[in-house]
Amino acid sequence: MPKRSIVPFGPQHPVLPEPIHLxxxxxxxxxxxxxxxxxxxxxxxxxxVTKKDFNEMVYVTERICGICSFMHGMGYSMAVEKIMNxxxxxxxxxxxxxxxxxSRIHSHLLWLGLLADAFGxxxxxxxxxxxREKILDMFEISTGGRVIFSxxxxxxxxxxxxxxxxxxxxxxxxxxxxxxxxxxxxxxxxYTVKSRLVGVGILTKEDAIRRGAVGPxxxxxxxxxxxxxxxxxxxxxxxxxxxxxxECDSYGRCCVRIDEIFQSIEIIRQAVxxxxxxxxxxxxxxxxxxxxxxxxxxxxxxxxxYVRANGSKFLDRMRVRTPTxxxxxxxxxxxxxxxxxxxxxxxxxxxxxxxxxxx
Amino acid sequence: xxxxxxxxxxxxxxELLPVIMEKKNDYWRLLQICCAFADGKYEVTxxxxxxxxIANYRLVVEKDEEVPSISRVYKAAIFYENExxxxxxxxxxxxxxxxxxxxxxxDAEVPFMKEEDK
Amino acid sequence: xxxxxxxxKTVMKNLFSKPAxxxxxxxxxxxxxxxxxxxxxxxxxCIMCGMCMRSCPPGAIEVKRAENxxxxxxxxxxxxxxxxxxxxxxxxxxxxxxxxPGDAKFVDSVVKPVxxxxxxxxxxxxxxxxxxx
Numbered sequence: 001m002p003k004r005s006i007v008p009f010g011p012q013h014p015v016l017p018e019p020i021h022l023x024x025x026x027x028x029x030x031x032x033x034x035x036x037x038x039x040x041x042x043x044x045x046x047x048x049v050t051k052k053d054f055n056e057m058v059y060v061t062e063r064i065c066g067i068c069s070f071m072h073g074m075g076y077s078m079a080v081e082k083i084m085n086x087x088x089x090x091x092x093x094x095x096x097x098x099x100x101x102x103s104r105i106h107s108h109l110l111w112l113g114l115l116a117d118a119f120g121x122x123x124x125x126x127x128x129x130x131x132r133e134k135i136l137d138m139f140e141i142s143t144g145g146r147v148i149f150s151x152x153x154x155x156x157x158x159x160x161x162x163x164x165x166x167x168x169x170x171x172x173x174x175x176x177x178x179x180x181x182x183x184x185x186x187x188x189x190x191y192t193v194k195s196r197l198v199g200v201g202i203l204t205k206e207d208a209i210r211r212g213a214v215g216p217x218x219x220x221x222x223x224x225x226x227x228x229x230x231x232x233x234x235x236x237x238x239x240x241x242x243x244x245x246x247e248c249d250s251y252g253r254c255c256v257r258i259d260e261i262f263q264s265i266e267i268i269r270q271a272v273x274x275x276x277x278x279x280x281x282x283x284x285x286x287x288x289x290x291x292x293x294x295x296x297x298x299x300x301x302x303x304x305x306y307v308r309a310n311g312s313k314f315l316d317r318m319r320v321r322t323p324t325x326x327x328x329x330x331x332x333x334x335x336x337x338x339x340x341x342x343x344x345x346x347x348x349x350x351x352x353x354x355x356x357x358x359x
Numbered sequence: 360x361x362x363x364x365x366x367x368x369x370x371x372x373x374e375l376l377p378v379i380m381e382k383k384n385d386y387w388r389l390l391q392i393c394c395a396f397a398d399g400k401y402e403v404t405x406x407x408x409x410x411x412x413i414a415n416y417r418l419v420v421e422k423d424e425e426v427p428s429i430s431r432v433y434k435a436a437i438f439y440e441n442e443x444x445x446x447x448x449x450x451x452x453x454x455x456x457x458x459x460x461x462x463x464x465x466d467a468e469v470p471f472m473k474e475e476d477k
Numbered sequence: 478x479x480x481x482x483x484x485x486k487t488v489m490k491n492l493f494s495k496p497a498x499x500x501x502x503x504x505x506x507x508x509x510x511x512x513x514x515x516x517x518x519x520x521x522x523c524i525m526c527g528m529c530m531r532s533c534p535p536g537a538i539e540v541k542r543a544e545n546x547x548x549x550x551x552x553x554x555x556x557x558x559x560x561x562x563x564x565x566x567x568x569x570x571x572x573x574x575x576x577x578p579g580d581a582k583f584v585d586s587v588v589k590p591v592x593x594x595x596x597x598x599x600x601x602x603x604x605x606x607x608x609x610x
Contacts, residue, residue, distance in 0.1 A: 037458075037461075037462075038462065038463070039462055039463040039464040039465075040464075042463040042464070042465060044470055044471070047446075047470065047471045050473065052534060055559075056532060056559060059534050059555070059557040063555075123484070123488070124484065130497045133497070140508075140511075140512060141509045141511065142511070143511065144513040145512075145513055145556070148555075150513065150557045150558050150559075153562070158558070158562065159511070182486060182487055183487065185483055186483045186484050189480055189483050190483045190484070191481055194480070209386055209388045210388070210433075210434070211434065211435050212389045212390070212433070212435040213388075225410055225411065227411075229411065230411055291364075293406070293413075293415065295390075295413070302390075304406065306391075306393050306404070308395055308397065310397070317393075317396075319391075319393040319395075321390070321391035325438065326391070326435070329434055329437070329438070
């Protein structure tokens with residue numbers, strides 16, 4: 001039997017934007033087992049519900065993560081609205097959809113950049129982040145923040161996007177689409193990029209279910225599940241196809257995310273065309289009492305919100321099951337049997353967000 | 360088994376493992392496990408999903424009561440069970456991997472429990 | 478050949494086009510009008526109800542009714558805008574312009590001018606900024 005050795009990976013590593021630690025059990029260059037350990041950025045935001053009132057918590061939940069911050073606020077608001085039976089005005093739901101899809105574009109572009117950085121294609125990384133910058137500017141124009149938007153509230157949204165702003169955004173996105181095609185073509189067709197991605201990190205359909213993978217990770221293994229199809233917010237009015245891949249490898253995950261960028265642009269176009277003119281928020285009276293769970297599709301996958309209220313202004317329990325938490329067991333599965341040099345790349349293909357994971 | 364509200368079922372401890380096995384054999388994936396402490400009792404919710412379907416199973420246990428681990432059936436449960444144990448002090452029996460309250464490396468013991476409930 | 482030189486077009490384009498970055502700080506950044514930079518108060522309209530103080534998630538605002546002062550620690554403020562939303566008199570606003578970094582945290586304090594009961598035209602004292610700690 002070859003000699004085994006354990007190599008620590010992280011929490012500080014050039015490829016990791018956030019701290020996660022893995023103990024890799026190696027046999028020569030081959031990974032036999034990977035044992036992840038987290039706990040470097042735990043903040044205990046979930047337990048703040050007993051100290052901050054349920055309206056204030058919208059601003060706290062947004063700060064769970066810096067990338068899908070909008071969707072965290074949205075998921076929490078949706079859960080409380082479900083308990084209180086609040087009918088959210090249609091325009092607010094459309095605006096939420098538009099902001100959520102913009103978040104998805106920006107998250108996927110960020111991921112593409114990090115992926116390029118992981119396999120050492122620095123200029124491709126710059127190119128992806130250059131495109132992402134335009135989305136951040138659009139966020140700043142529409143909400144006033146580049147990362148944390150603070151536009152959600154229980155019962156609707158706080159800021160409106162007037163028609164000329166929406167049309168301006170659509171034209172920016174239309175212009176961007178051409179640049180995007182040129183940049184994503186490199187990911188999909190370049191020989192060197194493909195040699196790093198194709199056939200690396202196989203996660204079969206069965207393993208994806210057994211390990212509870214979510215989001216693009218799951219769809220790249222051929223499972224057709226996208227929470228947007230359950231029709232929350234304004235998604236029930238919008239036509240879109242599920243994007244899946246049968247490749248089951250890193251290349252498949254890359255394809256799914258790239259296609260989702262273009263799909264998001266299309267969803268925004270449709271939403272801007274169909275947006276109705278109604279109020280921005282419904283009046284919310286009283287305190288929530290009861291429990292509700294909400295599932296929504298974040299850029300990284302399906303997030304699960306559980307809120308339990310007791311009729312006072314403080315909630316009993318808020319639980320966020322973030323996509324990365326569900327993808328960690330799938331990560332250990334893909335790492336088994338891979339080459340040591342592919343480890344950084346494979347960690348990236350689940351699009352890890354450790355702040356989300358630990359909350 | 361009793362339906363509390365849509366998609367949330369209350370189960371007894373003896374029903375837990377049969378339910379879990381049934382879900383596993385039907386290819387349902389583990390969505391999450393959530394622990395809450397209310398009215399002096401732990402509420403442990405196991406959520407499963409298959410496609411867009413969802414089923415939540417609620418187990419209510421006393422403070423010192425033990426909860427059987429499902430991590431030998433669903434490997435993904437390891438993190439959830441360690442999390443519940445560390446944050447709420449829920450007594451989960453026979454976990455496949457027991458991280459000894461070192462998942463989040465917090466100084467405080469059972470930080471998610473209120474002072475008066477400890 | 479499709480697999481090779483896929484990036485060449487982008488490289489050539491980047492060589493002969495203007496940089497995407499700006500020459501900050503030589504050219505100052507222009508913020509859009511909705512930018513949430515810092516909280517400002519129109520102290521004349523403030524009724525010292527303390528709603529902003531109670532709603533502030535990080536607890537950066539302090540309202541002292543007895544001394545007629547409204548105090549904000551701009552280093553603690555997270556610019557969420559919840560105080561602006563909660564203010565019953567709508568005298569708070571969130572405007573562009575970020576707090577500049579400093580070597581110590583300090584608070585901005587605004588004193589509400591005392592309006593004499595009869596219609597005497599007393600000169601209103603200007604809002605002052607005093608460092609604390």
